[in-house]
Amino acid sequence: SEDLTDGAHSFQVRALSDTHSPSELSPPFQLVVDTIAPDPSTLRITGIHDDVGNVTGNVASGGRTDDRKPTVSGTGTSGNTVTLYVTEANGQREVGKALVVDGKWTVEVTDALNFGLNVFTAVAMDTAGNLSPHSKGYGVTVTTNDGVGNFDLSMSQSAGPAINTTVAGNQNNPQVTKLANGNLVVVWQSYISDYSHYDVYMQLLDPTGKYKIGREQLVNQVNGDSQDSPQVIALADGGFVVTYESWKWDGSSESVLARKYNSQGAPETNEFLVNQTTYASQRSPGGLALKDGGYILSWHSDQGGGSIVQRIYNAANQPVTPEMVVSAGGASKEWGGPRMTLLGDTGWYLTVWSGIDTKNDVLGQLRKIDGSTAGPILTLNTTLDGHQNYPNTITLKDGSFVVYWDSADSQSIGVDIRAAHYSFNPDTGALQLVGTGDFIVNTTRAGKQYKSVGVALDDGGYMLIWGSEGGDGNGSAIFAQRFDAKNNKVGHEFLVNPTTWGNQGTSAEAGHIENVLDATLLDNGNIFVTWHSNMIDPSGYGIEGVTLDIDAGFYSEFTVNTIVKNNQQRASTTELPGGGFMVVWESYATGNWDIQGQIFDASGMPVGDEFTVNSVTAGHQTRPDVTILADGKVVVTWHDSSSGVDVVRSQTYGYSYNDTGKISGLVPHNGEYRVNATSGANRAAQVSALDDGGYVITWQAIVAKQWAIMMRHYDSDGLPITGDLLVAVTSVAESSAYYLSSTTTLADGRVAIAYMGKENGSDIKFKLYDPQTHQFGPEILANQTQTGSQTAPGVAMLTNGNLVITWDSKITTGPDRSGFSMWARIYTPDGIPVGNEFLVNTFTPGDQLNGYAIARPGGGFVVVYESVADQAPGAGTLGIYAQFFDNAGNRIGQELRIHQLEYGTQTKPDVAFLEDGRMFVSWTDAGVGDDSGSAIKGRIIDIDTTLNLGIIPQVPGIEDATQFLAADATQGSLWMLFDDGSASGLLLDSAVLSSVRGGAGNDFIAIKDTSFAMIDGGDGIDTLLLDGK
Secondary structure, three states: OOOOOOOOEEEEOOOOOOOOOOOOOOOEEEEEEEEOOOHHOOOEEEEEOOOOOOOEEEEEEOOOOOOOEEEEEEEEOOOOOEEEEEOOOEEEEEEEEEEEEEEEEEEEOOHHHOOEEEEEEEEEOOOOOEEOOOOOOOOEEEOOOOOOOOOOOOOOOOOOOOOOOOOOOOOEEEEEEEEOOOOEEEEEEEEEOOEEEEEEEEEEEEEOOOOEEEEEEEEEOOOOEEEEEEEEEOOOOOOOOEEEEEEEOOOEEEEEEEEEEOOOOEEEEOOOOOOOOOOOOEEEEEEEEEHHHHHEEEEEEEEHEEEOEEEEEOOOOOOOOEEEEEEEEOOOOOOOOOOOEEEOOOOOEEEEEEOOOOOOOOOEEEOOOOOOOOOEEEEOOOOOOOEEEEEEEEEEOOEEEEEEEEEEOOOOEEEEEEEEEEEOOOOOEEEEEEEEEEEEOOOOOOOOOEEEEEEEOOOOOOEEEEEEOOOOOOOEEEEEEEEOOOOOOEEEEOOOOOOOOOOEEEOOOOOOOOOOOOEEOOOOOOOEEEEHHHHOOOOOEEEEEEEEOOHHHHHOOOOOOOOOOOOOEEEEEEEEEHHOEEEEEEEEEOOOOOOEEEOOOOOOOEEEEEEEEOOOOOHHHHHHHEEEOOOOOEEEEEEEEEOOOOOOOEEEEEEEOOOOOOEEEEEEEEEEEEEOOOOEEEEEEEEOOOOOOOOOEEEEEEEOEEEEEEEEEEEEOOOOOOOOEEEEOOOOOOOOOOOEEEEEEEOOOOOOEEEOOOOOOEEEEEEEOOOOEEOOOOOOOOOOOOOOOEEEEEEEEOOOOOOOOOOOOOOOOOOOOOOOOEEHHHHHEOOEEEEOOOOOOOOOOOEEEEEEEEEEEOOEEEEEEOOOOOOOOOOOOEEEEEEEOOOOOOEEEEEEEEOOOOOOOOOEEEEEEEOOOOOEEEEEEEEOOOOOOOOOEEEEEEEHHOOOOOOOOOOHHHHHHEEEEEEEEOOOOOOOEEOOOOOEEEEEEEOOOOOEOOOOOOOOOEOOOOOOOOOOOOOOOOOEEEEOO
8 A cells, every 4th residue: 555665675475264374475576666767867869870962971960961761879878778759840750769788879760751850859768667858859950952051152053044045125924844854844935026026935954954955946836926924834744735825816816825745845736726715815824734644724714704714635635625614703814814733643623813803812713623523712812901913822742732822911011922721631622721821921021022933842841932022132033932841931031043133023013924933843852943034135034044952041141130120230149059059239129229139040040039138228238249158158248338338248148948958048147247347438348258168258448548458257157257457558449340359269278369459550469368367468469561550350269279360451552452451360379470461352352341250160260251342233332251261371262252132231240150060150231131221141151061171070180180381381292282372282191081172273283192082173274193293
């Protein structure tokens, strides 16, 4: 009747006879009671191994993989059994079990992971059946392209030449489909003013969409009057059908024609009349391919006051039905024609169109292909006010469908794209709304978003792509947003068109131009998008096309701030534990400047809501800075003018976590506090983490009526170790230079503080601070050129222990004599220069300034800065650029443009490397902004993949195997001389090196006593010397 305690227990029994005589005791029954759960401290997931594709090896938490059946490893208590779970969009499921042997376990996932974010957790069970809590989550994103961020920042992902060969006049209304053999066919209409009519053209492309197959072909045979509004559908036999409008072909006004082609693009038929009703107009045709090789054509007919009419053809191209009226009356011909989607193998299909009631509702009907059932006319939009136009639809992998359209409703600022997702019961024909109703697709709300198209993805989700009026700052643009199967956004809304000058698509409701873009899924899982652009050919509009990586929303430019009222500016960023990052900035949303913040996960998606950092809200709170500490907490600093005199304030944060162990929010640690103890003006603070968990804060202050750099040292609990320490008297007031001081912690624990000092003009100096003695070393002058002005210092510790100082300089001598230029110089940890100062920027006209340096975890460093290198529509304005250098200061790769939207000014960059080696850059966009004023923009970049830098070395000392030669060094027997104009060579004499890439230009490569697996000279004329000869 009493509970047994944990431990060993022995049970024996004896029997009593009728006379109550006892028997002997039975043999003992031994039982060990164990109710204590396994020790959770030993249970961890330590790695996920990818052995699929070009990028293999361990996938860091927060990383990406194309291996849908990876091997997962971890640690635990020997003898326990580990059950591995994965949580993804459809919920949590078990994916394997393993016995812990010698403290380690491994599970090979056999049931393929779904695409998208997958978070693994483990549960341990001991021999008594006790279960541990779930381990900390280990999240990876499963994708068809695991080289996330492999976005060519030199903009080689351009559209290439126009798809159209005929360039006279305007080419409009492109439509595209993928054929059974993987090739693409694009159709469009061409208007030549000399003939005053449209014709329909087509062009075959290879499966990548980059190369033309054969020549451009004229589709219509009768060309005395206009033929326009083409649509193309791929058939089951490998061929395709083009359908289009034709003026007076049937003796009336507009009629619907079609023409069938084989897979090689050769016509199998003459053009033929589809409609049987030949009075009034038949227009806006659309098509749907059937599984049996047949197809359905649908169009708008003027009969009955506006009707939707269809006709079915078999695989032999013969009509099997007469005209069928789907909807008698009530259909609009101005706001998009009928569009159809096949609902899997159910025998049903859906037609959608725009109504002509006062709201132009999105209408639809479900029908069986065999004609046995036709459902009622459905209203598919749930937002019922305003106007709903240009509906379209796609079927997803699970058989459900999504309908999407333009919506000018009461919630729209201009015109939005809305969508509704429905599941479908093929037995009853009943629909069920997925979610609570239709929803707004676009993040950019200002202006008009229009004429969307959709593509169903292999992971069960979908991509919607649409035109945006002014979305890129100059004319019309094309944007896209990816969704998972439950309508959750996957990645950010992103810009599709590489060229932001001129019009990509058209927002005007021009007659016969209702299809400004189209898209199709490629065999490799990417998407081909085509639209008409007035910048792609020399005469009017031409047909442009690009291939989209479906993961582009993860590493394209995006808006950081959610609150868009007034201006947002001066962002600072830092990495977070688990692969995410945090951004803080100034916001004028309340009419005073406040410090706002937002945290993001490893995929770049926001975690929680935007929040206000400062608790004091009177006056202005400005100039924020943020950094991560050694124990993972983050510190934010800023200056506060609420009392009439600027004071420096700070706030430290820890984290809250969700059930999977992922960061779910921030938790203030010890409250907001004042940093400076001295009175007077104190402003422009910077914070740097120390190795012991503490940190130092530097700022600008008035000391004895002179401007100076001050510093205060804090321990890991946020308690001050020192009072206000004078770093240096500078006599430099707060000015347009973004960084007045900058700090970094060196390998030996000392802190390098770089700052501006006023001499003849202004110079860049630095000191070393010893956190043990609280003493500063001597002042060191960084810049060798001392004429003109040197401003905006930056400093970063490199992986070899050296440090690099950066600054901008306004001088009239040297290689850059036009405005400000970016410079750098490398020093040993003791402040001894390794070489001379060198120019950072490649583009020299105008200004390059306000740079920030950061060390790459795998070696080398990046400098990000402002530059007037933008082309139209941003010519003459500042943009965000970056240059990568090795640890010796040799330039690697080209100067990189970080931002995508070139219109207007982009300023004040900041940068952080994330846990998995990717780089996040933030900046202020005063051009396109966020629909209200300036905005904070950000972008994740995989600089390793972009520049072919390779995998970050994990073995200690491996970096030492690559040595960079100074200008006067003796070169060994194995070396490579780059073509970047530097005098330095690269010594490659280590067995760990397995490949070399020359990149652009003419390279000279010599090898001896090595066994390279790959030698790629890259572009240009390259010379290879074997055995050093």
